Structure formats: structure tokens, C-alpha cells
Amino acid sequence: MSRTVPDLAAAELSVGLERLVSLLRRLPPGSDLSLTTASTLRLLEQDGPRRLSDLAAREGVTQPAMTQLVTRLERDGLARRMPDPDDARVVLVVITEAGLALLRERRAVRATHLQALIDTLPAPDRRRIVAAVPALIRLADAAPGDPSGEQR
Amino acid sequence: MSRTVPDLAAAELSVGLERLVSLLRRLPPGSDLSLTTASTLRLLEQDGPRRLSDLAAREGVTQPAMTQLVTRLERDGLARRMPDPDDARVVLVVITEAGLALLRERRAVRATHLQALIDTLPAPDRRRIVAAVPALIRLADAAPGDPSGEQR
């Protein structure tokens, strides 16, 4: 099969992502919530109420781990459990207003620090990054290792 | 125009980075090593022998945490401790050939999976991502060890 983008690009992007993860971990608002917790909150913000098992699968953790994570979120007032009217076995998880507010605050703080870093880059770099952000978001939203492809 | 990147760009990049971290966490080779472990190995690969306390500061963990991390790396044959000839208190950490090989292997596996995701994107998205990768790496490198500012 022929590829439009050569393997080298994926390899370089792989290295770039490694570095970006390191950067994000060093950035201030990366301390409050664990990575999985923050990621789960964002998923709830983005997609609305989700089944607990869906969250576990999406985040790549086990169901018991997600049970505890949701318990912590509920304890902290960031999310809450709701019953599913169609199936009494199911637990639906919903983000609260406090959860939404926390995400907004974290983004604002991080954006401020990112801004300072971006401003140190030459203008062409800044333009390329800005131009690529929507594409990177689409890349991140592409289904990971699901050949069945039931990523909504 | 003739102004710096507006705050909106940093905010969007912040969201994009969040998603990319989620993606990277779901990608297969993200399971073997913890984020800090992988990041420390990369640092050793990139910069050569480093003092244990330097690694701790750079990774944003405490000295005892880095002591244990290096102990795990040593136990797994991925790095080793060396004495500093100039200061007997200092421990220098060096990555081993096995450590280097592990990094190469992880990158290769991840690149393969990233390639599959990239191939699902429209061509303009692929081009923008490829064009931005070097800039993103420079962005990630723009925050070295926080020599001027205070961490957290």
C-alpha cells in the first residue's frame, strides 16, 4: 500500500509527542489531577453522560479502577452518578458545574504558561503550530487501536 | 498579522495537548513504562550521564522518588549508577545499551500505530501536522529545567 505520509513523519511525530508530554507534565496545572482523572473529566465534558464501563474502556483502565476514579470525582464534587432509566445495572457518570469550572480554570492557567513559551518561538514556528492544532485534535480523536472502529 | 499569537491559540493548543496526551496514553507502547520512567530514559539518552538530583529536578519528582526510579531502571538493566570522580557524594546515572534499544523499539511500535491514525486524516491535516512537528519539538524544548523561574 502506498502512504502519502512517509514513516519518517510518524517517527518524528512520535518523538515530538514524547517531548510534548514531558512539557505538559512540567507545566504548573499538571499537578492537581492525575492524568487519567483529568482525561476522564474532559471526556465527560465533551460527550456528556457516559456509562462507567465506557469511560474505563476509553481511558484504558479497568472497570474497578474507573469505579474508584468516579468515586473520587464524586467525593470532590466534580462528577456524579446517575441511574440509567433503561437498564438498572448501568451507572451513568455526569460532570458537575464544579467539574466544568475546574477544567476551565486549569486550561486558563496552562494557556498562560504555554503562551509564554510560544512567545519565545520564531513567528514561522508559531504559525505552523497554530495551523496544525485543529488537525492534531482530529488526530487525537481518531480511534486508537480499534479495528472494529466503534469510536463514535 | 503583525501581532503575536493571541491567547486563543494558546488555549486551543492547551486543549490539543490534553487530547494528544490522552491519545499517547492509549497507544500500545504507553503501557510498559510509567510516564516518568520513559521521560527519564529519554533525558538520559539525549543528554548523557546526569546526576540523580538533576534528574529529579528535571522530571519534577522528589529525590527519593528518583532514587527508587533509578533503582528500578538498574534492576531492569536499562540504566546504571556511576560514581562522580570529582565528588564522592554524587551519583551519575547512565543509560545502558538495553535502555537505548528499548527506547528505539517503543518508538518504532508507536510510530506504526501513529502512522495508521495519520493515514485516516485528510491530506491537508497530514501536511499541517508534518509541517508543525519541528516547531512543536522546539516548543517542548523551550522549557528546559526552569533555570530562571521557580517550578510550581
Next chain:
DNA sequence: TATTGTTATACTCTATAACTATA
């Protein structure tokens, strides 16, 4: 005394296995 690193202890987060309740 200050530093570099380790040890001791506790807490958070996660996984596997076993369990409850619905379907």
C-alpha cells in the same frame, strides 16, 4: 553546616479476582 543521596513510612492509584444485582 550544607549537599547528595538513601532509608522509613504513608498515601494514591491501579490491576486481578471474587462478589452482587440486574438482564
Next chain:
DNA sequence: TATAGTTATAGAGTATAACAATA
């Protein structure tokens, strides 16, 4: 019997505090 979620228990990884060795 299968599915959704929880509980029980163990292990990894981290932080704070106290310690040992060297400067």
C-alpha cells in the same frame, strides 16, 4: 448465563521526614 458495577487485596509509584556520607 452474561453483563454492569462494586468490593477485597496486592503491587507500583510517589511524597515527607529522618538519616548517612561527603564537602
